[in-house]
Every structure is written in structure tokens, then in C-alpha cells.
Amino acid sequence: MSEADYEDTRSEQQWQADLTPEQFRILRKRGTERAFTGQYWDEHASGSYVCAGCGQPLFASDAKFNSGTGWPSFSQPSNNDAVAEHTDSSHGMVRTEVVCSRCGGHLGHVFDDGPPPAGKRYCINSASLKLVAPK
Numbered sequence: 316m317s318e319a320d321y322e323d324t325r326s327e328q329q330w331q332a333d334l335t336p337e338q339f340r341i342l343r344k345r346g347t348e349r350a351f352t353g354q355y356w357d358e359h360a361s362g363s364y365v366c367a368g369c370g371q372p373l374f375a376s377d378a379k380f381n382s383g384t385g386w387p388s389f390s391q392p393s394n395n396d397a398v399a400e401h402t403d404s405s406h407g408m409v410r411t412e413v414v415c416s417r418c419g420g421h422l423g424h425v426f427d428d429g430p431p432p433a434g435k436r437y438c439i440n441s442a443s444l445k446l447v448a449p450k
């Protein structure tokens with residue numbers, strides 16, 4: 316998918332104005348926050364984790380589990396259309412990048428060592444998320 320395929324087509328300058336420097340570095344530049352430093356790795360409150368860039372719901376707190384990695388970790392997205400996955404061959408590894416399907420913002424990566432039944436571990440940057448309390 317190219318940038319033009321996403322519904323949210325904000326320009327780079329607009330993103331820079333709308334996001335904090337840390338959010339911009341991670342969401343728009345495929346950055347990674349340091350483990351155990353983000354807002355949500357040890358968060359246990361209920362709610363919906365939405366995209367910090369565009370507000371699309373991405374993960375439910377029910378799917379969050381303690382992975383021990385220092386990043387918020389989820390067993391599945393809130394629905395199959397919430398995220399898109401791309402092969403990422405950077406840094407000498409082949410990983411699967413996870414992005415918001417609405418704005419293309421970088422969220423993190425998905426690995427195959429998660430809890431049963433699906434066995435997926437969505438390893439997500441806190442800076443890409445915003446926890447919205449249930450109504």
C-alpha cells in the first residue's frame with residue numbers, strides 16, 4: 316500500500332503539526348519507543364486503544380496481555396479491518412509491520428509467539444495509541 320491508499324491523507328507538514336515529536340517519530344517515521352518507557356506497557360484499565368494519529372479504534376483492553384517485553388501487547392486487533400500488515404526487512408530482520416488501516420501510521424510489529432488460540436503477539440508502541448475509557 317502506498318500513502319495514497321489511506322483514507323487519512325494529511326501531509327507530512329500537517330502530521331508534524333498535529334502530533335507530538337515522539338508520536339511523529341514513531342507513527343510517521345516508523346520509530347520505536349524504548350522498552351518500559353511508554354505510557355501503556357503496564358496499563359491495566361479497561362477501554363479501547365485508538366490510533367493516536369487518527370482516532371480509529373485498534374485494540375480492545377480485553378486483548379491486552381503481559382508479554383514482559385515492555386511494550387503494550389495484544390493478542391488481536393479490535394477487528395480485522397483495523398490494522399494492515401506489511402513485510403518489514405529493515406534492521407537486518409524480516410518482521411511484519413503493523414499499521415493503522417485508516418492513516419497508515421506505524422504501530423509496531425506482530426509476532427507468532429503470542430497466547431493461544433491465535434498465537435499472535437501485536438507488539439505496539441504506546442506513543443501510537445490513546446486509551447479511551449468505556450462510555
Ligand code: FE
Nearest residue numbers: 366369415418
Ligand atoms: Fe490511524
